[in-house]
Amino acid sequence: MPRANSSREGVLDAFEQIVIEQGERVATLSAVAEQAGVSKGGLLYHFSSKQALVDGLLERLVELVEADLEWLGEGPESVVERFIRSSTLDGSSLDRTFTALARIVQSTDHPDIRPALARVEAAWYELVLAEVGDPDVARLVVLASDGLYFRGVLDPQAPQPDAADIDRMVQTLGRLVAKD
Amino acid sequence: MPRANSSREGVLDAFEQIVIEQGERVATLSAVAEQAGVSKGGLLYHFSSKQALVDGLLERLVELVEADLEWLGEGPESVVERFIRSSTLDGSSLDRTFTALARIVQSTDHPDIRPALARVEAAWYELVLAEVGDPDVARLVVLASDGLYFRGVLDPQAPQPDAADIDRMVQTLGRLVAKD
DNA sequence: GTCTATACATGGATAGAC
């Protein structure tokens, strides 16, 4: 087989982008099709329904998360540092997919999405816990990260905290870890 | 004049409830009307458009926030404690209105809502900062609180952290304040 | 694989009776 249908991925990208930048309601089939540069009919060839589009994003999330968890584990810096740093919406693929799904799940009931997002959160927590030891501190780290996400999700256009901001956050959290 | 139109408030309550429990997309005029126990026409007498409904929630937010900020300031416990404790979605009026608006603003562009929510966040930050002194710690407190909110917003049906959870969080944060 | 045309359902909003 050639390469994962690039037109299909393009449609998914377009869907993601509109949901993030303009909201779930704006992401109609026509809008997504136009953004992806195909016709409505063309889009529906790849994704036979709106739900199929959402399912496509979910699959994408699963793949990206796997890679992310590996990445968080390896490397010299602490997991906490990498974790906090990556929870700002820097436009990485995972961030975008996560944000889009977080929005979609809020706009109407998608019973399949919630558990997936919850599983991601749980995996993150375990990874942080393994490093810092204290469950309360781990919880705080994950919550702060969620807080950063929340702001990004609330307003993806808002200015993200810069490197110095992140540094100070990590250091502040570090005071808790050091004291154990 | 008699009393703030109770039927009007009922419609607003219904709108809020559906947005929170089932998502913005489900909160159609018919659905809201039915939930409020009036007809679509009846609803539209009080709120002449969907936008008017949203505006109604915004006004409500402003009122409730004013009361909340006062409440956070007075009383014997620390602001941090009250703040964290109240950021769990216990179903208070402010929580509900905030959650509903946070969802609405994500589903399509509502230029008027974002600044209002941002102002609320800023006010909370200032209040916490005044107590803890250290901007980095204050930031962390507010972010953790946002994280709690985020989880609630993501899934209002999920089990909320109980009193003991909150206690441990406050204590953990307290270790940072004490060390200053 | 991608397009156009069209059917069908539904959401927002108006008109006017009671």
Add this chain to the structure above:
DNA sequence: GTCTATCCATGTATAGAC
């Protein structure tokens, strides 16, 4: 102040040509 009836626009989805 609340209701019913109705109009209009738009979003999802199907059919079938190319």
